[in-house]
Amino acid sequence: MRLITLEELRQEALKAKTDLWSAAQGLNRDVKLYLHWSAGHYGQFFDDYHINIDSDGSVYMSSGTLATVKAHTYKRNSGSVGISLACAYNATTSNLGSEPPTALQIEAMAQVIAVLCRTLDLTVDLCRVMTHAEAANNLDGLNPGYADNGYPDGRYGPGYSCERWDLWFFKGAAQGEGGNVLRGKAIWYQQNGLG
Numbered sequence: 001m002r003l004i005t006l007e008e009l010r011q012e013a014l015k016a017k018t019d020l021w022s023a024a025q026g027l028n029r030d031v032k033l034y035l036h037w038s039a040g041h042y043g044q045f046f047d048d049y050h051i052n053i054d055s056d057g058s059v060y061m062s063s064g065t066l067a068t069v070k071a072h073t074y075k076r077n078s079g080s081v082g083i084s085l086a087c088a089y090n091a092t093t094s095n096l097g098s099e100p101p102t103a104l105q106i107e108a109m110a111q112v113i114a115v116l117c118r119t120l121d122l123t124v125d126l127c128r129v130m131t132h133a134e135a136a137n138n139l140d141g142l143n144p145g146y147a148d149n150g151y152p153d154g155r156y157g158p159g160y161s162c163e164r165w166d167l168w169f170f171k172g173a174a175q176g177e178g179g180n181v182l183r184g185k186a187i188w189y190q191q192n193g194l195g
């Protein structure tokens, strides 16, 4: 893991831009950003995500480039970037536990979204920037009807089997509103000169 600045993140996005877009367009879609939490401890990072964000808002890049295909979001890993908050150990859908997302983590994630979307030419919207909870509910309709995996209509999130519900809610975002809050903050940062 390597601590990086937002400017270094922008440089990494520029380097990976062509490869990310060709992988995504090979699947007839735009590049996507997926927003996670690790369900681990503060300070505990995982190589499954391109970017890990610690409780103090510091941003870490894992091995490879932003175009390296990692294993973060079921059936959605090609042409996408996985960003995770190091938090939510032992969280449940009714209690975020003793290591919930911090305000600094939420703000840092919004800044990372702002920089990546600007640099990768992505609109900040549900189709291009999704929480894992939203992806697990297949809210963009990308993964309908996999008969072979037991997830009807590709859904395994809140309201279904609830296996993944990253950022469905947190302090400052009601149930189901986490993605909207993060996208709204990212747009605010872009309008205020970041990215």
Ligand SMILES: [Zn+2]
Residues within 6 Å of the ligand: 035, 036, 037, 072, 132, 164, 166
């Ligand atoms: Zn996740």
